[in-house]
Amino acid sequence: MREQPPELADAAERQQQIVTRAQLLAAGFDDMYLYRQTRRSQWQRVLPGTYALVTGTLTDEQRRIAAALYAGPEAQLTGLAALIWYGFRQSPRTDDVHLIVPHHARxxxxxxxxxxxxLALDAKARQASVYRVCSPARAVVDAARDLRHLRPVRAIVAEAVQRGFTDLARLDEEIGRARRSRTALVRKAFSEVVHGVRSAPEAELRECLTSSPVLPEIRWNPRLTAGNGTSLPTPDGYLADSAVALEVDSQEYHFSPGDWARTLDRHNELSRHGILILHFTPAQIRRDPARVRRTVEDAYESRRGLGATNRVRVQPIDVPGNDG
Known part of the structure; x- marks a missing residue:
């Protein structure tokens, strides 16, 4: 095997052993040599005009680099591939690498x-190793437009806000940019987050209870204070008139002993102020929503009016609108 020229070795190192045909030709190799190297399984042709100078399965980063080199220097990583790059925990996994390029690009x-x-690239894209990555807001909206089911869209929109990847204003801006092109699901998920929902299971509980003819407005993730002004733990949902709190107990958030202890502390502190806490798992909400709704309705009706006597207050918050 011929020794790599220093400039190619440097590029291969920087690009995690992914190089383009143009780089190989500039280094003095010809197409016949490239053909022989791939035929002998010394290299891999991973995309048109794009080679891996190693064998075996590519890593996620090598795939991103290969796709970006193939798409060209103006390309920007977006969609699920960008969410995975950012470290979203709730993002569906994919082997595809989604990129956007200028409209004139061939x-x-x-x-x-x-x-x-x-028509417009993301002005807020950030530079990664050898490619650019769209902002979290743009990546979330682009990913949501390619998804076909509400649950994963809810998950990535809620996570984007809950973990501080982006905020409501930037998401609203990106949804408006996309206009009405495949945005029905992301608009619904955005509306739920605007009203306080901070996870996909919470959104499913909200949807389950919205159809109730008995329940009044439920406040989602409200800021509660005691009569002396001290802050109380924030429940997932709260019915102020009956002082009933709703909690969605996901295994993700209650798996360790420390998480379970914090859950008990929150429960006890709310109970100390006369609040009834109802706990539901995501599986219960999905499997038997009618039973969940009936449980909340019964608790509400049995305690209606108690909220006016327990001196717990719901602090007002500004709810942004979505005009996009």
Whole structure:
């Protein structure tokens, strides 16, 4: 095997052993040599005009680099691939790498590289190793437009806000930019987050209870204070008139002994101020929503009016609108 020129070795190191045909030709190799190297399984042709100078399965980062090199220097990583790069925990996994390129670019999708032309690239994109990554807000909206079910869209929208990847204003701006093109699901999920929901299971509980003819407005993730002004733990949902709190107990948040102890502390502190706490799992909400709704309705009716005597107050919050 011929020794790599220093400039190619440097590029290969920087690009995690992913290089383009143009880089190889500039280093003095010809197409016949590239063909022999791949035929002998010394290298891999991973995308048109894009090679891995190693064998075996590519890592996620190598796939991102390969797709970006294939798509061109103006390409920006977006969608689920960008969410995975940011470290979203609730993002569905995918082997595809979604990129956007300028509308005038002549590059189409190939292999795991999904390339879409955009009228406007993301001005807030950030530089990664050898490619640019769209802002979390743009990546969330682009990912949501490709998803076909509400549950994963709810999950990524809620996580984006809950973990501080972006805020409501930026999400609203990106939804408005996308207009009405495949945005029904992300608009619904955004509306739920605007009203206080902070996870997909909470959104499913809210949807379950919205159809109730008995229940009044439920405040989601409200700020509660005791009569002396001290802050109380924030329940997932709260019915102020009956002092009933709703909690969605996901295994993700209650798996360790420390998490369970904090849950008990929150429960006890709310109970000390006369609040009844109802606990539901995501599985219960999905499997038997009618029973969950009936449980909340019965608790509300049995305690109606008690909220006026327990001196717990719900602090007002500004609820932004969505005009996009």
């Amino acid at each position: 590059r189409s999708s190939a292999g795991f590289a999904r390339v879409a032309r955009a």
